[in-house]
Amino acid sequence: MRQTLTLPKLGLTMTEGIVSEWLKQPGDAFAAGDLLYVVENDKVANEIGAEAAGTLLEVVVPAGGTAPVGAVIGYWDDGRDGQAEGGPQEDIASEGAPSAAAAGVGAVETAASSPPETAPAGADTGQGPGGMARDEGRRRVATPYARRLAHSRGIALEDLTGSGPGGRIKAADVEAYQGGHAGAAPAAVAAAGPVQRAAEAPVPVSLLPGQTLTAPSGMQATIARRLTASKQEIPHFYLALDIDVTRLVALRKEINRAQDDYRLTLNHFIVMAVARALGRMPEANRVWTDSGILSFSQIDVGVAVSTSDGLLAPAVCDVGNVSMSTLATRLNGVVERARAGRMNHADLGSPAITVSNAGMHHVHFMGSIINPGQAMILGVGSVKGVFRPDGEGRPELRQEMGVVLSADHRIIDGVRGLKFLNIVRELLEQPVQLLVH
Structure with a gap:
């Protein structure tokens, strides 16, 4: 019986996605659990698998095409006789993890079995996991399935030529390389249709000698579009202050010297302080939506992570009342x-705020753009030594860290923003509080 494949909803604010790769072609049979296609949104690439066996009949949205959530992207046959399915599924707008109805055959997200290609950073500067960019070497851009396939066949990504958007390596490129070809076939051109996003007429660019023009990848284009919309639609305002982290720096070093089970960075303490501040101010743990103000009972904190695909903002979930060791383990994992391209749906969470740490880049202050679907972002600068007068007016060397809170004035007004930021400051200046839960 003919069934539809519809684009699943993979996040609270997701309205559309890019079908970046089809892992099965029309006529291919598949078993339950087999991977069918890859969907990208602005945060993550998801490999979508089948919950039931069948045969792929037709691809409606080709690789590289964009479709809204719930749109039909293909058809499959479940092998049973009966009336063909017609019309969209009823529960495609579910906010939770995609069900069989929401994704057609299903939306089983699979984590890559290959080892991570980049370990989370934790150098002695203390900025650590989630810091916006430690340059750990450029990874080739590849879909999670292509990365795992290449690893299983002993093929280095550096030897491959990507045929996807922006040179992204697809599974077909791995197959072509193994078959002795120098490169894969050109990426399919998205056919025009009702699910395709209407393209604005591009402004012609006259190139001068030495200039090149490169098309952005699908994910880069999506991030650019959504952050532009965020800056234009969210009434940002900014609050900046210096935090005295002299005690925090000393405490971190003391803890790391005393045990080898896990290594703490400043970012672990910063994320913990933000989580505790949300616990003290539940009115800050909410976001603005077109339907009203959405409040969260669980405390999730987003963390900006630099990858070869650009900045991603996964979430450390349910950290409102956990130990520092638990938070460190969860943060390191996400x-x-x-960085390894293995994020899953659970890593998106529902954060009202993201921590964006640029401290390792010797910047004092950083005003950041609020991520779509959130209410705040905390930009973190470098730790710097400054002389401040002590109680008797004598100069004393202190360690200070500049932070900037960008907030959505529809949710957090100036008074509440100041209160929230000063709770974070208090917790970081008296860091022993963060070790008690």
């Missing part, structure tokens, strides 16, 4: 998965 950063590792983001």
Whole structure:
């Protein structure tokens, strides 16, 4: 019986996605659990698998095409006789993990079995996991399935030529290389249709000698579009202050010297302080939506992570009342998965705020753009030594860190923003509080 494949909803604010790769072609049979296609949104690439056996009949949205959530992207046959399915599924707008109805055959997200290609950073500067960019070497851009396929066949990504958007390596490129070809076939051109996003007429660019023009990848284009919309639609305002982290720097070093089970960075303490501040101010743990103000009972904190695909913002979930060791383990894990291209739906969470740490880049202050679907972002600068007068007016060397809170004035007004930021400051200046839960 003919069934539809519809684009699943993979995040709270997701309205559309890019079908970046089809892992099965029309006529291919598949078993339950087999991977069918890859969907990208602005945060993650998801490998979508089948919950039931069948045969792929037709691809409606080709690789590289964009479709809204719930749109039909293909058809499959379940092998049973009966009336063909017609019309969209009823529960495609579910906010939770995609069900069989929401994704047609199903939306089983699979984590890559290959080892991570980049470990989370934790150098002695203390900025650590989630810091916006430690340059750990450029990874080739590849879909999670292509990365795992190449690893299983002993093929280095550096030897491959990507045929996807922006040179992204697809599974077909791995197959072509193994078959002795120098490169894969050109990426399919998205056919025009009702599910395709209407393209604005591009402005012609006259190139001068030495200039090149490169098309952005699908994910880069999506991030650019959504952050532009965020800056234009969200009424940002900014609050900046210096935090005295002299005690925090000393405490971190003391803890790391005393045990070898896990290594703490400043970012672990910063994320913990933000989580505790949300616990003290539940009115800050909410976001603005077109339907009203959405409040969260669980405390999730987003973390900006630099990858070869650009900045991603996974979430450290349910950290409102956990130990520092638990938070460190969860934060290290989500950063590792983001950098290795193995993020899953659970890593998106529902954060009202993201921590964006640029401290390792010697910047004092950083005003950041609020991620779509959130209410705040905390930009973190470098730790710097400054002389401040002590109680008797004598100069004393202190360690200070500049932070900037960008907030959505529809949710957090100036008074509440100041209160929230000063709770974070208090917790970081008296860091022993963060070790008690």
